Amino acid sequence: MIQLCKEDNGLWIVTINRPEKANSLTEAMLTELADIAESAGSAKVIIFTGAGKVFSAGADLDEARAGLATSPVWERLSSAVAQLPCLTIAALNGTLAGGANGLALACDLRIAVPTAKFFYPVMKLGFLPQPSDPKRMTALIGPSRTKLILMGGQKILADEALQFGLIDRVVEPDDLMSTARAIAGDTLAASTEIAQGIKSLCQ
Template structure:
């Protein structure tokens, strides 16, 4: 199935994969095929040496309005069905972003709600247009936050702030999201894609394996005690020193020149 048929535009330029949700009529809500295709793209990019950074964004007024729930209210469910769908669907997608061995930038161009908000917040760096907003929409539907929300938000905000967003379900404007630390930078709407491209291009010329190990250390540090974190850091540096980029970085330092990293 062509990627445009299920609502994704995907291209690779200069070692950057640009993944664009393209269902503007639904604010880029994720159907199951679209969700699963996104998971496949992140998983493939993680293993592809030709891809050294990713940008995820949306078209139209929305970044992603979450899961497309149309028609789900009439589906007969057996005990265990909902949990299974979450594990194999939304949670698998969020895990693919968190586990991707390349830096992932979210360029949030509009509304990011529910699963869409968590998809953005799972990315390594978050750029937001001034018109963007984040909504923990679950409570409005009488639902428990899913798609990794109760895992991500307390780690990003602390429990009290996370509960405030989840209990009330109010829209959080981009400027407030930046103030709370959910967003790295807010830019004018017209500058969003240009800024995302500049950041991704810079990351794509960096030491790819060192960035992957750094991402892993940061993501796992929140569950680790000091001894475990220090041991992981030491072994990550041990592994990293075997890479060509590490050797190039050290040579460039001694030769007093800019390093030329190749992602190897």
């Protein structure tokens, strides 16, 4: 349910492929994503995307009830992505919900289709978010807007998410992957040392 495509130029494309379940994430899927991120030393750019019309609905409901909602695997994944020296892009093909926000927040860039919605209803469900998620969200959009999402339970539409700074660009569905590839182009063409050096200077 996780597809990995490695191209000769150093581009890795990771696709969450469980559209019949809105790309909800099981522990096995999260572990596979974390394994990919932790083994991506040769990648120059990684694009994370989803199959179908939803990027991810967050935790698989059955597994969430069994404890996945508070599993450390979420933090393992987001930490692995955040620590990558390569350029990471979340190409959000649709709505991003719950714990799946951690993956996108850990990426360097986020682009999304106009119909995407963003929400993280942890308080309503009675859970704390993973520790790094509020910190990364606050760094992007500030404390008040982070509380609007996490404490106010608000669903943010793509245009508002762009205005907030939660995402970096809104792209039509047919152009999503071509736009992500275009953004990746300069990094793929550059030497690894220069690309990693620029990323480190931006942190």
